Amino acid sequence: MNVAQxxxxxxxxxxxxxxxxxxxxxLGTESFSFSAPVHVQLQVINTNKAVLVSGTIETELKVICGRCLEPFDYPLNLPYQDEWAFPAQATEELLESALLLEKDEVDISQRIFEQLVLALPMKFVCSEECQGLCLTCGANLNQTKCSCKEEVIDPRFAALAKWQAND
Ligand SMILES: [Zn+2]
Ligand SMILES: [Zn+2]
Known part of the structure; x- marks a missing residue:
């Protein structure tokens, strides 16, 4: 990005x-790929003290659903904001939140990447209604209804049932 002007x-x-x-x-043990290019729209303004950068980042990541383990496209649309201070005006206070603008050419891909990573949730879920996998047979409950569901009994109830039977 050339900000000379x-x-x-x-x-x-x-x-x-x-x-x-x-x-x-x-990231950790997970790998991510993009299913769409990263589209960045930025407004860059010289405020005399610093250069303010604000806008949006839009893309899509190919991720795995944490419930049903199916891959899906996760859309990301985030605000982006940065402040680059001019070296002459850069006070210590300003530099706590701002970066130093030393050249006409600024590479913001690293900054954009950082913002993307920060915006990622702990767990991706393909839809709020996702039924996940059956804990017994592993069937994807979004696609099929397996028959083992009713047979799964909470061990505490199983113990209780046994105790009642002995009584
Ligand atoms: Zn899912
Ligand atoms: Zn099952």
């Missing part, structure tokens, strides 16, 4: 509309 003139603003392909990545 904005960097030199106070009050100047520029709009970026970028579509970029991101490589698959790993």
């Amino acid at each position: 904005v960097r030199r003139t106070s009050g100047e603003s520029i709009h970026f509309d970028v579509v970029e392909n991101f490589s698959p990545f790993e």
Whole structure:
């Protein structure tokens, strides 16, 4: 992203509309790939003290449902906000939340990637109604109804039933 024009003139603003392909990545033991390019729309404004960047990041990840283990596309649509301070105006206070703008060329892919990772949920679920897998036979309960469901008895009730039978 080239911010030369904005960097030199106070009050100047520029709009970026970028579509970029991101490589698959790993996070802990899970690996993720993108099922759509990353679409970034940003407004960059020179406030005289810093350059403010705000906009949205949109993409889709190919993930595995934590309940039924089927792959599905998980849409991500997040706000993006950054502040890059000019070295001359960069106070310690400002740098607590802002980055330092030292060049005309800014590579924001790393920042975008960080935002994406932060926005990921602990567990992906394909739909609120997802029935998951049968704990006994492993059948995908969204696709089939297995017959073992009624036979699963809570061990505590099983013990109680036995105790009552002995009584
Ligand atoms: Zn599911
Ligand atoms: Zn079953």
